[in-house]
Amino acid sequence: MKEPSLSIITVNFNNNLGLQKTIRSIQSQSYTDYEHIIIDANSMDGSKETITKYSAESSYLSYWVSEPDKGIYDGMNKGVKHAKGKYIYFLNSGDYLFDENVLASISFDDTAYICGNMRMIFSDTEYEDIVPPEKIDGLFLLKSFLPHPASFIHHSLFVNQEYRTDYRIISDWIHMVDNLVLKGCSYKHINILISNFDSTGLSSTNGSIGLNERNKWIKENIPVRIYDSLMELDNFKSSILGSIIPMVNEKRRHTQKRIKKIVLLLSKILK
Template sequence: MYLQEFIIGIFTKVRKYILKVTVITVVYNANRFLEKCILSVLGQQGVDFEYIVIDGGSQDGSLTILEKYQSHFSYFISEPDNGMYDALNKGIRQATGDIIGILNADDMFANPQVLAAVVEYFSSHDVDAIYGNLNYIEPESERVVRKWISRPFDRTNFNRGWMPAHPTFYMKREKFFEHGLYSLDYGSAADYEFMLRYLYTHQIKAGFLEKLMVNMRLGGMSNASFKHRKQAFLNDLKAVKLHKLPFPWSTIIWKKISKVSQYLT
């Protein structure tokens, strides 16, 4: 009797860590911080994971860095694509992990236990996806500028402009194919539309991992200029209307205003 309980206890502890994670990094002319990104993935401890890297045909020396670490990649390809989300879709189709997440080429995991924490949460909670906290950092100094502190999942928060931090979002692989991959019709808002589709419209089960997961360097294609910011606003609005949120304009305005609180935490 005691032996049986002991074996069950050991199996339960081991089971928490048998889930395999796929991390996908999309690269295009990202040589400045790419190596730090790669090392933060390869340095993850206590977890079974694979690393998929999709390069869009970089011309800035990124390929030299990627070739240096290519033996550590489960899948790697360098070819022209139709942007970040097209490349992400390529990576998702190649994934064999039970859980899939992304790490942008400029960003880093916050510590070596991030993926282990992801696996432990999935193993101990009945969820389809999880998300956590994120810091925005200065590109060179890595000084923390803003903190994206999230909250326990509540679908109605989308009406007030909320969304999880996309780089902290991990979802079961099979779920990606239930309601479609990233749409290429929303530009830099493709991640927002994806979140709305899965979390708001189809209401998959999501959990909040209350940990700092990613250090994200400031920048990004939606913040480059007034023209890009205007287009990002219109793409956000298009996504909100598609998923029939009750007050589209106020939702997007609140989405912008909510960023102010990230400077105050």
């Protein structure tokens, strides 16, 4: 049997209504070259009954389980272990695809990270669109993130590299920094809305936890002198002078490559 191009992984815990919304958005897709995997953390709110019914109705649900786990990243790792697709896509319960043709509009062309836009929903009338940059450098990821529910990640990036379960919120960010900045994996931004994001989730309602975890990881993995130098460089790039110089020398496109080389070189020196 031909392996699918895309493995959609949904992690759920006691969010039956959100899970149903996620499933409906997947079922409505015109795109069919996918499998769906659901990892439920032993929910007690009817989620298991929803999954059982869905399994009987859909041939796309290739695997599901309902059992206690060690948190969302443990669940995501379980999903990856059962995934057969060339690309991994996490669409967790409560999040849903923007329209029925969104997956069909994506070219899965072996780029390591394919990232689109995400709409963060705050209420029936309030939302914010998250639009990633066209190019990624270390400065961006040290300060910001790529929207996970709009990111399609090549399966090869999970070989011998699971999400860390000792972090509650930022393990997907760590995975991005490691692969896109330190390993230089390929990246492509596609300027289309991929998904609507449930802003009541853990990462949205516990911003201070995420900030503390990010600071902890940076202190443990990036020498202070390098981090401070990068922040100074970022402030310079944001200044009037910093914006003029790249236009004058016409070498702006090489900036991110130089930053990466500087980071790697300084890391080796200081270690």
